[in-house]
Amino acid sequence: MERTKVFASEKIPFFNRDLSWLSFNERVLKEAADKRVPLLERLKFLAIYSSNLDEFYRVRMPVLQALHRIGKEEGETGAVGKAESVLQEALDKIARQQELFGEILTTGVLPGLNENKVHLLYREALPAEMSEETTNYFLSKVLAFLHPVVLAKDMSGFFPENNQLYLLLEVLEAGEEQQVILNIPSDQLPRFYPFESKNGTTFIAFLDDIIRENVRWLFPHASVRSCRSFKITRDAELDLADDYEGDLLDQISRLVEKRDRGLATRFLYQPGISPDVLERLRKAFNLRKAGMMEGGFYHNLKDLFSFPIQRPDLSEKKWKPVPYNPFGWTGSVFDHLDEADALFHPPYHSYDAILRFFNEAATNPAVSEIYITLYRVASDSLLANALINAARNGKKVTAVLELKARFDEANNVKWAKKMKAAGVRLIYSVTALKVHAKIAVVKRQIDGRQKYTGLLATGNFNEKTAALYTDHVLMTSRVELLRETELLFIFLARREKVYNPALIVFKHLLVAQFNLQQRFLDLLDAEISSAKAGLPASVTIKMNNLEERVLIEKLYEASQAGVEIRLIIRGICRIVAGVPGVSDRISVRRIVGRYLEHGRVFIFHNGGEPLVYMGSADWMNRNIYRRIEVCFPVLDPALKEEMIHLLNLQLRDNQKAVYIDRSLENIPVEEPEEPVDSQQCIYDWLKNRKMGS
Incomplete structure (x- = not known):
């Protein structure tokens, strides 16, 4: 489909990525100021803010300083106006936030602790x-x-x-x-x-x-x-x-x-x-x-x-993870997944189901091969030990291990040495291209036939972060998805420096470096065509970060064509919502709660037959152009409805959600009659469904 130019590119509004990230960290700081949050949790959010800012100075400040020295900025700040110096504006924002940090601590949190006989x-x-x-x-x-x-x-x-x-x-x-x-x-x-x-x-x-x-x-x-x-x-x-x-x-x-x-x-x-x-x-x-x-x-x-x-009285009430056993798993996990897909939602669900999957793979006599990508490995990973056990049990285990996962390099190196010694075949990405996909495939030999079972996820295979980050894991035996997943593993083993999309065709999976960006553009174009034809058209997208210009321009084009676009973006968001004539039909929400929102979900109206994709890819330059990412379709109708329901709960959030306005401010969602904390609602829904099963 030929792309329509809606406006000159130099007039397209974009927030600066670093100022947008500082807006996210301010939202974290505001959670520490919220009197509804228990005191010890407010201290935790102050700690998160401080840790985030340290990382900003380690990772992004060198970039801002370099751009400042050469007189160049990374992009327009759009609706907030062209800043004379993004570096100076960032420093000013940090200074204001630091003042707010001190005010929250000294006039809010510390007096509250004193009242409870805790005196810092x-x-x-x-x-x-x-x-x-x-x-x-x-x-x-x-x-x-x-x-x-x-x-x-x-x-x-x-x-x-x-x-x-x-x-x-x-x-x-x-x-x-x-x-x-x-x-x-x-x-x-x-x-x-x-x-x-x-x-x-x-x-x-x-x-x-x-x-x-x-x-x-x-x-x-x-x-x-x-x-x-x-x-x-x-x-x-x-x-x-x-x-x-x-x-x-x-x-x-x-x-x-x-x-x-x-x-x-x-x-x-x-x-x-x-x-x-x-x-x-x-x-x-x-x-x-x-x-x-x-x-x-x-x-x-x-x-x-x-x-x-x-102290429990000064902390959030702990949520006991919901046991995940959707089919009453009494026999092998693999036998159940041969019959139907399953959708797992950590940290609401207990991670035991994922550990069980890999433990069974390590010991099941029918399993011959295991393939997995590992981006951040837990420091005392039971999952990694399961892979080591599988190799020692004679399984052919192949792990694509990303040694360049920032701040986890040393830990990943430690596990690489352990797995290599046990006989796990390790594949490292080429130097300039990280493998960020979250995929695993298990192959079994049953009565002379080869069967596939696998995991396709939005977050790392890491039991520690799975207790803190909200993610989604599709457990499936669908051959059409897993053969393509295996094909990607084979291709990664070649460790080629140039990835030629003509060499391999993915029909179901969306894989960065091959077809991911173009498929998302095509899906948006289909919604644009529906809107122009006077038909219902909408897109709901949840990501950590939204930065890449080509896809943002397509979202602007879709808005102008009449497509309703609802975005849930936790961190960096360069799109400017609500600009007359440009992004009238775009809304952007940000949710900060007890768990870190981490899942990536993409829902397209598709003429009333919704298409749901999930995966590892944010729409950032690094994800689109410098990483191997995988997004995948949810094909089971019931699981598709489940994901739509969960996102609709988040779109109703008026307790932990804010709108990002045209000045990069975090604007509270106006509270209707009933308060909705989406994380609480999701946990209750999953728990009640389990109790009713």
Whole structure:
């Protein structure tokens, strides 16, 4: 179908991707401000915000700084106006968010904890009744990890590690002043120290403050005049050449070891350090390209994840995962899947069903081969152990292991070595192209015939993240899907650097590098044709991120043609909804709740016979152009209706959902008569259905 040009490309509105991501992180921060959220969960959202921001400085800030230096921006900010400097706007947004962070913590969360006899000592002296105990803790435990270093012109023997905490001390001894750098060993000791007071209040002290209060023990003949905290954040990207010598496993191992010695992107410091001392630090630690930023009294508040108080009355009520046994599985999982597909929804469902699938595959005498893609492997993965067991049991096991999964490289390398030693055949992606697909195939020999069973998923085969991320897993024995899946595994084994779509044809699967983008364009074109013919036409899409220009332009075109487009986008969203004459029929929602929304689902009206696809691919440049991704159709009519029902629940959410407006603001959904928290509704629906089965 010939594509219609609706408007000149230079007039197409696009949000900047990094400003959009900062809008998402602000939504996380707003969850910490919500008084309906229990206090300890609000602390958790503050920790998530802080962790997210650290990653932004490690991954995206180097890009913004580079674009700023060469006078180029990644794209129009569209309806929010062309920014003179996206870098400066990002810094301004971060500064405002940091102020909000402090306000939420000090005027909302901490007073609430105090009312419940939990007192986090935040910029406060330790109570006298704690003094003896914390001094003993300092002298018996903390002191062993402290390494004071005098600031000098030549600091070649000292390297501040990425995101590690330090104190800058001004020490006066014999009339001579010097600056001393002292580490805060929060990677070796707990960041927080609890103390039960006589009146029943639990005091929580920062490790930082225990050191501040006892630092005199390090300088018995000197006076410590000031003590201010700082940290350095470093570029996290691994530099992998397109061509390389030797084993990729060894290369990744070496590069991961060097990562934390990358160039500094941010020097965050407690206010009060004099300009001349800051200049000395900048020169000593080669901070010429780093942003010098005043911050709060404490850094790395992502450590609030390890806050040492666990009280049910201050936490969300835990949801017990629903057992997943849709057919009353009493015999083999594979026999049941030969009869019908199954659709699994973690974390609402217990992950035991997936572990059972791989454990049965490892021990079932009929199973001859197992194929799987692994992107992020759990640190103590039962699933990976099942693959090792399968190889030891004589099965032919092939794992496409992505060694370049950011921040999980070291863990994946560890498991690669274990699986390789057990006889698992490992396939690594070519250097410039990640394999992000979530697929598995099991082949059985039954009465001389070969049978296929497999998993097609939206999220990683990782039992740890499956307890935190909402995803969907299709369990199926449909030959038409699984033969194409096997074909992709065969193709990946060739490790070709150039993927030629003419070499392989996928009729059912949508595979990035082959047909994924074009098939989505064709599906949107079909809705456009229906709308122009005066027929109902609609699209509902749920993704983590929406960035890629060609597909966004097609969504704009569909809106102008009369297609109703409902988007649920958790993070980056470059499309601008509600622009008159451009995107009137587009709405964008964002949901942030107790679980991280992670599933990718695509629903097309298709003349009243809905088409439902799910898969691993967001509509981002990296997913479309630089990764192997797989999206797949849901063919079972009942399961198709199930997915439509779940997305309709999310479209009704008025508790955890917001609209993204034309200024990148998170606008609460107006509450109708009945409050709807979609995650609660989905859990209740799945649980009640199980009880009624």
